[in-house]
Amino acid sequence: MKNYNTSVVYTVVALLCASNAYGAEQPDCPNIIFILADDMGYNGLSCYGATRIKTPNLDRLASEGIRFTDGHCAASTCTPTRYGFMTGRYPFRSWCSYSALSTNAPLLIDINRPTVASFLRAQGYTTSIVGKWHLGYGKAEGFADNRGNAPPNHWKPRGPGPNWNGELKPGPLENGFDYAYVIPVANSFPPYVIVEDYRVVGLQPDSPIGKMESKNSGKMEGGEGARWKDEDLVDMFTNKLVSQLEGYAKDGKPFFLYYPAFQPHKPWKPNARFKGSSQAGAYGDVIQELDWSVGELLKTLDRLKLADNTIVIFSSDNGASGRNFNGHSANGRFRGGKGDLTEGGHRVPFIVRWPGRIKPGLESNVLISQSDLFATFAAIIGADLPKGAAPDSYSILPALRGEQLPNPERPVVMSSGGTGALSIRSGKWKLMLGQGDCGYREFFSRKPHPAPKRGDPPAQLYDVVADPGEKHNLYVKKPEIVHRLMLTLLTIQAEEGYKPDSPEQLKEQITIQQLNALLREESK
Numbered sequence: 001m002k003n004y005n006t007s008v009v010y011t012v013v014a015l016l017c018a019s020n021a022y023g024a025e026q027p028d029c030p031n032i033i034f035i036l037a038d039d040m041g042y043n044g045l046s047c048y049g050a051t052r053i054k055t056p057n058l059d060r061l062a063s064e065g066i067r068f069t070d071g072h073c074a075a076s077t078c079t080p081t082r083y084g085f086m087t088g089r090y091p092f093r094s095w096c097s098y099s100a101l102s103t104n105a106p107l108l109i110d111i112n113r114p115t116v117a118s119f120l121r122a123q124g125y126t127t128s129i130v131g132k133w134h135l136g137y138g139k140a141e142g143f144a145d146n147r148g149n150a151p152p153n154h155w156k157p158r159g160p161g162p163n164w165n166g167e168l169k170p171g172p173l174e175n176g177f178d179y180a181y182v183i184p185v186a187n188s189f190p191p192y193v194i195v196e197d198y199r200v201v202g203l204q205p206d207s208p209i210g211k212m213e214s215k216n217s218g219k220m221e222g223g224e225g226a227r228w229k230d231e232d233l234v235d236m237f238t239n240k241l242v243s244q245l246e247g248y249a250k251d252g253k254p255f256f257l258y259y260p261a262f263q264p265h266k267p268w269k270p271n272a273r274f275k276g277s278s279q280a281g282a283y284g285d286v287i288q289e290l291d292w293s294v295g296e297l298l299k300t301l302d303r304l305k306l307a308d309n310t311i312v313i314f315s316s317d318n319g320a321s322g323r324n325f326n327g328h329s330a331n332g333r334f335r336g337g338k339g340d341l342t343e344g345g346h347r348v349p350f351i352v353r354w355p356g357r358i359k360p361g362l363e364s365n366v367l368i369s370q371s372d373l374f375a376t377f378a379a380i381i382g383a384d385l386p387k388g389a390a391p392d393s394y395s396i397l398p399a400l401r402g403e404q405l406p407n408p409e410r411p412v413v414m415s416s417g418g419t420g421a422l423s424i425r426s427g428k429w430k431l432m433l434g435q436g437d438c439g440y441r442e443f444f445s446r447k448p449h450p451a452p453k454r455g456d457p458p459a460q461l462y463d464v465v466a467d468p469g470e471k472h473n474l475y476v477k478k479p480e481i482v483h484r485l486m487l488t489l490l491t492i493q494a495e496e497g498y499k500p501d502s503p504e505q506l507k508e509q510i511t512i513q514q515l516n517a518l519l520r521e522e523s524k
């Protein structure tokens with residue numbers, strides 16, 4: 001397809017996807033649902049080892065599809081991860097490379113940048129988002145330059161921010177969605193309202209939204225009549241998801257439904273019927289609440305006879321913020337958690353079901369990233385990516401089928417949500433550019449890259465297959481691995497879209513002159 005005019009290819013693929021009248025050979029145009037939990041660690045589901053939390057519906061999804069044990073989000077906090085998924089671009093390339101957007105932050109994704117949603121819409125898909133947005137609204141000149149190193153979410157934007165009492169744009173619709181029904185930021189941050197397309201739902205003229213505090217449990221003035229309660233959100237979103245699926249069934253076109261759930265982000269306030277349902281406190285209760293919501297989604301797919309032609313993907317935007325909940329180890333055997341560059345920060349549940357294409361009950365140890373989904377969707381439907389789209393995305397379609405990737409050592413870059421420090425994985429090796437966990441602890445101590453202690457190496461290298469808990473730093477013992485990974489990371493940072501085609505190409509050494517040039521560029 002690469003030899004054909006791109007616009008012509010898109011038109012042909014869109015027509016084929018939109019047609020249900022032919023049973024002949026044609027590109028795969030399955031419906032796609034991506035469910036993204038918020039702050040769920042690797043051990044959050046019973047199919048991943050949780051014993052004090054029961055998740056029968058998500059376990060069913062795993063038993064009917066493939067469960068990955070080395071799946072990762074792009075960063076260890078929510079906004080950068082969402083950016084990485086939506087754009088297929090590493091979040092360190094954006095102006096919000098760590099932490100998360102403040103309440104009044106503008107739209108992070110440039111409206112001219114292709115996204116998963118805009119790409120699929122161009123192929124004939126109907127696109128919707130129901131859940132948590134947290135990628136900003138509106139425009140603010142100079143905002144990126146005003147971020148600084150203040151504590152997360154406390155920086156002051158230029159100007160008043162979005163007009164919550166008026167039209168909220170640009171936003172999700174300008175990033176490729178036909179329909180949006182979302183909470184603007186995390187459920188712990190104001191405004192405590194739902195935005196449908198461009199307007200706050202239920203806003204009363206006599207109670208406009210006033211001042212807000214951009215922090216957890218921040219105060220919000222006004223907005224009476226539009227405010228939601230945490231306990232009601234699960235039913236509000238689930239009902240909307242069901243109605244969306246019913247509309248899709250009538251429409252007949254392929255669809256992309258993005259469900260970024262708010263659970264299990266703080267505050268843990270489950271609906272009354274889920275209180276006390278787990279053995280892991282309120283944290284476990286809201287996970288079981290999310291599992292119920294996913295179950296309603298799966299039942300609706302079955303009822304509408306959509307399941308057989310729908311890919312369902314489940315993952316999380318980062319590791320858990322807490323470590324232990326009544327004996328439940330939220331991030332399992334992995335070191336660290338939310339905000340950290342260690343495995344507990346970004347190794348997350350990753351499940352894919354695709355009836356007829358993925359054998360039930362598979363388990364895979366292939367290294368994959370949510371940033372790879374953009375290129376993977378393009379491969380599934382047989383469409384070329386637009387110029388400049390998904391520069392850091394790599395098709396993992398073979399892995400979905402339970403196979404190895406053509407280049408098992410291809411590099412994957414991940415960011416710390418707490419400091420912006422980077423790590424790079426290649427095969428079993430992981431290089432972390434920093435000391436400690438490179439997370440919120442280092443951030444609040446004002447030492448995102450603290451000086452190594454006497455006798456310690458300047459960075460960290462781990463064999464995460466043999467040492468998943470990252471206890472044995474091999475930096476000094478494996479200088480050739482450190483050298484190779486460092487050069488590869490510098491190349492990726494300097495060259496957007498760097499994708500080595502083979503392990504041999506990955507191992508190629510660059511000249512000292514090239515390395516010096518990259519180091520000079522990195523220091524600017």
